[in-house]
Amino acid sequence: MSSVYGAGILKSMRIAYRNMLRRPITLQYPHERMELPERSRWAVAQKFYDDGDPKCTACLACERACPDLIIQIETTTAEDRSKHIHHWRYEMGACMMCGLCVEACPFDAIEMGRDYELARIDPSELTVDLLTDVPAAQPKRRAETSAAEKPAADPPPRSREGWAPDEPKGGDDA
C-alpha cells in the first residue's frame, strides 16, 4: 500500500483530521496557568518568620557563594554585635539561578522563588532590593526569648568597607 502513488498524501490527511479532533495541548497563558512542577525554581526570594521578620542573619555566606557576584548585602554592626541590613541587593537580570546561594545559607533564610513572570519593562527594575532597612535575624536570641523582644535601636548606618556596586570584589572567586 505504501508504494501506491499518493498513499502518503492520504495518510497525512488522515493524521491531520485526527489531530483536529484532539483537545488543544496549549494553555491560554495569561488566563490559564500551568501548575508548576514541585521542584521548579526561579529567582532568589527571602524567607520570613511567621511574624514577618526576615530570617536573614546577614552572615554574607550567600554573597560569598554567588559565582556571578550579584548579591550585595549592605550591613552595619551595632555595639551589641546585632546587625542591621540596609540593603539586600539582588541583580535578577544577571542571576543564572544556580541556587548556590540557597545551598550556602546556613540559616535557611533564602530560597529559589516560584514567581516566573520576571520580565521587566525597565532594565533598572532588574536589580531588586529584597530587604531594605531591617534588623538582621538573631536565631539564638530569638530562641531564648520567644516573647516578642525586638533588637535595640539602630546605630547610625555606616557603609561596609570596600563595598562597590559595579566592581567585582576579587579574591574570593577562585
Place this chain on the structure above:
Amino acid sequence: MSPALVVILRFLAALGLMLFNGVVMIYMLRKVLARLHIRLGPMDNGPWGAFQTVFDVMKLLTKEDPTPRAVDRALFFLAPFIVFIPSLMAYMVLPFSSTWVVADLPYGLLFIFAVMSFIPLGILAAGWSSNNKWSLIGAMRAVGSQVTYEVPMLLAALPVVMMAGTLSLSGIVNAQAGTVAWVIPRWFVLNVPAFVLFVVAGMIESGQTPFDLAEAESELVSGFATEYSSMKFGLLFLSEFSNVFIFSALIVTLFLGGWMLPWIPASLYQPIAPVIFMLKTYFVIFVLMTVRGTLPRVRVDQMLSLGWKVLLPASLAWVMVTGLIIKVGGVLAGAR
C-alpha cells in the same frame, strides 16, 4: 430603480461580500491551522477571537505606506489593483442562487477563466516593480505556475461543460438538478477524474500551500508581496483569499450542485439558496485549508512536471473519454 443604480448596488454588494469573505477566511484559516496544530488560535479579541482579523485590517489601514527607493513607481502602485480587480470581476458572475447573481453571463465560466488569467500579470508586475530578488523570483514562479495550471484547469472544466451543454454558470447548476438512479444527486462530481484534475489545477491556481511557490514564506520572505505594506499589501492578501473563495465557489458550481440540495423540491430551499451555496463553498474552503495545513510545499520542477506531464495529458484524455461516453450514450439512447 434605474438600471444603472441597480448595477452599482450589485457591484457594491459584490465588493462588500469580497471584503467580508476575506476577513472571515483569514480568521478561519488561522483557526483551522491552529486546530491542525492542536492549538486554539486567536482567542482574545471578541468571542473566540472573532474580531482578530477586524483589528488586523484596521492596523493595515492605518499603517504607514512607504515606497522603497528604487521601485518602478507606476507599476508598483498599479500592481495591487491589477491583482485585485480581476478577483472582484470574477465575483460578478458567481451564481449564489438562480436570482442572486450580479451578472448572469451566458459565457460565465469562460469569463471567470479569462479574468483570473490577469492575476499572474499583476503578480509579475508587483514582483518586477519591487526591485527585489525575492519578489522577482516569486513573480516568475507565479507566471511559471500559470502556464502549468491554466490549460489543465480549462480542460478539466470542459467535461462539465460538455455534460451541461452550456458555459453559463447558472445553466451548469441547473443541469445538475435531479438524481441518478433515484438516490444519488446528479452532481457532476460523479465525473470523478474531472473533479480531481480540476481541484489539483485549481489548488495551483489559488496558490495554496502545496503549490504556494510564488509566496514560499520560508524561501522568499513573502514572494511578490515582500516590498508591499499597508493597504497595498492588504489588497494583495485579500485578492489571494478571494481567489481561494472563487475557486471553491467554482468547484461548488461545477461539481457540487451549486445552490441546490438533493432530494428536496426546489421550492422549499429556494429562499435559503445563497446560504446553501455559501455553506458548500466554505466546506470546500475548509477542506482546502486542511490540505494546506498538512502537505509540504512541492519544488518548482515537481510542480511543473505535475502540470505538464500528468495534469495536461490526463485532462486531455479525460475530455476525450467524456466526449465518447456522451456521444455513445446519446447514440444508444437514440437507438432505443
